[in-house]
Amino acid sequence: xxxxxxxxxxxxxxRGQQVTLRCSSQSGHNTVSWYQQALGQGxxxxxxxxxxxxxxxxxxxxxxxxxxxPNYSSELNVNALELDDSALYLCASSLELYQExxxxxxxxxxxxx
Amino acid sequence: QKEVEQxxxxxxxxxxxxxxxxxxxxxSAFQYFMWYRxxxxxxxxxxxxxxxxxxKEDGRFTAQVDKSSKYISLFIRDSQPSDSATYLCAMRGTxxxxxxxxxxxxxxxxx
Numbered sequence: 001x002x003x004x005x006x007x008x009x010x011x012x013x014x015r016g017q018q019v020t021l022r023c024s025s026q027s028g029h030n031t032v033s034w035y036q037q038a039l040g041q042g043x044x045x046x047x048x049x050x051x052x053x054x055x056x057x058x059x060x061x062x063x064x065x066x067x068x069x070p071n072y073s074s075e076l077n078v079n080a081l082e083l084d085d086s087a088l089y090l091c092a093s094s095l096e097l098y099q100e101x102x103x104x105x106x107x108x109x110x111x112x113x
Numbered sequence: 114q115k116e117v118e119q120x121x122x123x124x125x126x127x128x129x130x131x132x133x134x135x136x137x138x139x140x141s142a143f144q145y146f147m148w149y150r151x152x153x154x155x156x157x158x159x160x161x162x163x164x165x166x167x168x169k170e171d172g173r174f175t176a177q178v179d180k181s182s183k184y185i186s187l188f189i190r191d192s193q194p195s196d197s198a199t200y201l202c203a204m205r206g207t208x209x210x211x212x213x214x215x216x217x218x219x220x221x222x223x224x
Contacts (some may be wrong), residue, residue, distance in 0.1 A: 004156070033212070040121065042214030046144050056210030084182065090156050098208055099144055104156030 003027075003052045004093050006103035012111045018079045021108045023074040025093030031055070031111060033102065037088040049074060050097050086112045116140050119202055119215030128224050131191040136202035136215045139183065143204040143213075146178050148187045151217065153200045160200075161187070193223045 003026040013019050025032050031050045035043035045058040049068035063079040072093070078085060088109050092102035126132055134148075145163055149157035151194045161176045163169045163185075169176045175188040185204075189196055202215040 042216045045211045048210045100162040101159055106156050
């Protein structure tokens, strides 16, 4: 086990709704990255937070937003859900920036109907 | 064209076989190259990473990077049924925050 936990494990929402996914990083890990993994695809980078500030963002619209808290937990919020948002959402933590060793959580599987 | 191309397979081999997994990429700025293993219903787990070109060995696993050809490989020796999983290549540039993953290759090792 990596020590990174995510909740909930599964979630079903309808189009247009909003969702909040949660991640608890390993203690002391200052960097958290969020990824979207569609079925049969590799993870796609959404954004990264370092010490509670957004450090970089992938090609995702602004309705994807995040927060990182001082207690090494973080959130991914998605507004105005679309059918294509159905995917496995993964968070990954690392000690500092630009480290190759990222520890992934088990993911939250989101289904949008 | 995707930045990272990886054959999704599936790849099926008998136990004990040598497995070769590969990725090609287009961005010459990539300097860090990683291989992850992902079991069903789990998050990816880092197997190996290599900086720039060269080889790296860890037990039954060997990672190779050929930057001139923009081609990376992972070899698994004496494959075991427990190696059955999806293998993802990943890469990023120096100082970059964004890790780019391949689509993953599904591997089945038959007992």
